[in-house]
Amino acid sequence: MVRWEPGTAERLQKAALELFATHGYEQTTAAEIAQEVGLTERTFFRHFSDKREVLFQGQELLVQAFLDGIAAAPPEASPLEVVASALRSAASFFPDERRPHSRTRQSVIDRNPALQEREHHKLTTLATTVAEALRARGVGEPAATLAAESGATVFGIAFTRWLREERSLADLAAEVLDELLTLAETAGQALRPTR
Amino acid sequence: MVRWEPGTAERLQKAALELFATHGYEQTTAAEIAQEVGLTERTFFRHFSDKREVLFQGQELLVQAFLDGIAAAPPEASPLEVVASALRSAASFFPDERRPHSRTRQSVIDRNPALQEREHHKLTTLATTVAEALRARGVGEPAATLAAESGATVFGIAFTRWLREERSLADLAAEVLDELLTLAETAGQALRPTR
DNA sequence: CGCCTTCATGTCAGGCGCTGCCATCACTAG
């Protein structure tokens, strides 16, 4: 017999997602979520720095996946090749079984501006971390930031498609990244004809 | 003799920036800002949807500058060429005289996570609008979103450098965009050797 | 076995952000 049920944060997250999905984010108070799992509002805020975080906590693992992918890239790889490796690694973080859960979560986010704001912020934070890892590999500026932000952009677009189409995130990410290279190639021919 | 002083929102914004810069964002209440210009908290929230917005309202003009730049691009221009045109147009929105003001404002934002969140959100919103304009020109997906987000990324990086270095934003943006093309070119040679 | 420490939780008070509702009151149109 344990003192307290373990996994308090997880139970709060589960309850929160259910309430948000059924009643809406703004219509659900932090106190209600806490009550749902037999806790108080004060305890809710001990586990999450603010109400929105209950939907986002846990993304450190995704960041780690990116970093692992970066570490797995060969030393001579160019910045965007490293990013491609990071994307492959990150993609494995979202196996297809996870799609249903991700869909409900995303539908909640899509219906609330404040949550979208937090989501974009997390993506940007991710990009910042990736940029730092690239710099640690010797990539200069603005190349590091540029490559990192591009990686985050590609990931974001691929993820959105992954929610809709029944294809693997890895495939989609590779495809979107390829599309970015095509865009750049086309523009390169026009914008700098003398190289 | 007018009924009320005109430019209420502007005076609130000015007072807010000063208070935020001297006392910090969180240490300044909306009521204090309002009081500073002889108004009440209630009126503050009639002009700004939330406390953070007092620092961000007015960005519609920047978005418009982007759209103008898009409209100015020739019909046959590739997506990233159109974005380049948008960046040139947007750059004129920040003449060098504006740098001091932008610096104070940015220093406030840099010291507060919630404000950074809003800033990133505005950039993403900008990208969404640009993507829509590109789609209206016939650009497909994911090319439109990709090009738009890349444009926002380039703008963000260039803007950061513009705050530090005494160079024109237009030059910096062109430079950063060029760097992105270089990155893509290098990666393209490695990631798709068979084209 | 009994004491003590640890620590997740509860309780309470309170500040701030933000909103709805109604009143005010200068000015304006007719």
Add this chain to the structure above:
DNA sequence: CTAGTGATGGCAGCGCCTGACATGAAGGCG
């Protein structure tokens, strides 16, 4: 002169979030 318009004030109230202190079960230790 009267009715309408529109920015503002005043006020009540809810939800978010925090600091301070109390509680009580588990575990360590003599």
